[in-house]
Amino acid sequence: AQTVTQSQPEMSVQEAETVTLSCTYDTSESNYYLFWYKQPPSRQMILVIRQEAYKQQNATENRFSVNFQKAAKSFSLKISDSQLGDTAMYFCAFMKPTNAGKSTFGDGTTLTVKP
Amino acid sequence: DTGVSQDPRHKITKRGQNVTFRCDPISEHNRLYWYRQTLGQGPEFLTYFQNEAQLEKSRLLSNRFSAERPKGSFSTLEIQRTEQGDSAMYLCASSPPPGTSTDTQYFGPGTRLTVL
Numbered sequence: 001a002q003t004v005t006q007s008q009p010e011m012s013v014q015e016a017e018t019v020t021l022s023c024t025y026d027t028s029e030s031n032y033y034l035f036w037y038k039q040p041p042s043r044q045m046i047l048v049i050r051q052e053a054y055k056q057q058n059a060t061e062n063r064f065s066v067n068f069q070k071a072a073k074s075f076s077l078k079i080s081d082s083q084l085g086d087t088a089m090y091f092c093a094f095m096k097p098t099n100a101g102k103s104t105f106g107d108g109t110t111l112t113v114k115p
Numbered sequence: 116d117t118g119v120s121q122d123p124r125h126k127i128t129k130r131g132q133n134v135t136f137r138c139d140p141i142s143e144h145n146r147l148y149w150y151r152q153t154l155g156q157g158p159e160f161l162t163y164f165q166n167e168a169q170l171e172k173s174r175l176l177s178n179r180f181s182a183e184r185p186k187g188s189f190s191t192l193e194i195q196r197t198e199q200g201d202s203a204m205y206l207c208a209s210s211p212p213p214g215t216s217t218d219t220q221y222f223g224p225g226t227r228l229t230v231l
Binding site for chain 1: 146148159160163206208210213219220221222223225
């Protein structure tokens with residue numbers, strides 16, 4: 001079974017600065033997807049960014065980018081120019097395309113952006 | 116695109132009562148998932164439907180839990196004889212058919228269950 005570990009339960013960052021959230025996972029699969037989701041205090045989960053394991057290029061979405069290290073099974077999220085609206089819980093998730101699409105989530109990192 | 120909707124958003128019930136939650140997925144999505152999320156933890160997979168067929172159930176889904184998706188559109192999750200340990204947020208997600216350009220899941224706002 002796959003496991004996803006987020007070792008930072010809480011983090012904080014000053015507005016406009018950069019922060020990196022860590023995620024490691026364990027799998028014997030070679031093809032899979034990795035995701036970062038954001039869950040603001042209103043609690044609706046929103047997809048932030050997605051990475052296919054077969055792609056060597058790291059995914060980017062505006063201020064959000066990942067550092068995907070397949071050999072190390074590491075998938076960190078970098079948020080640049082942090083904004084107050086980035087305050088949320090962030091979940092790392094793993095999915096095998098062949099496994100009915102269900103995702104395995106980490107326990108999350110609570111990020112607070114301070115003015 | 117109205118997104119995934121769930122009803123009710125909040126439910127308070129007494130131990131031993133039955134509750135039912137509804138999920139309406141994005142209209143063109145044939146895959147539907149239920150997850151449970153307790154405070155301070157990530158969502159845990161409960162069950163999965165492709166169209167009307169329930170293809171997978173987690174061991175977390177005890178025999179007090181049942182889910183249906185009768186016409187391959189909306190889904191219901193019923194919990195019988197609720198226990199205090201059932202208190203959690205129940206999340207529904209949907210995704211497009213396999214083989215499409217994305218396997219991304221889109222989540223609803225969740226139903227928060229409190230069992231007194």
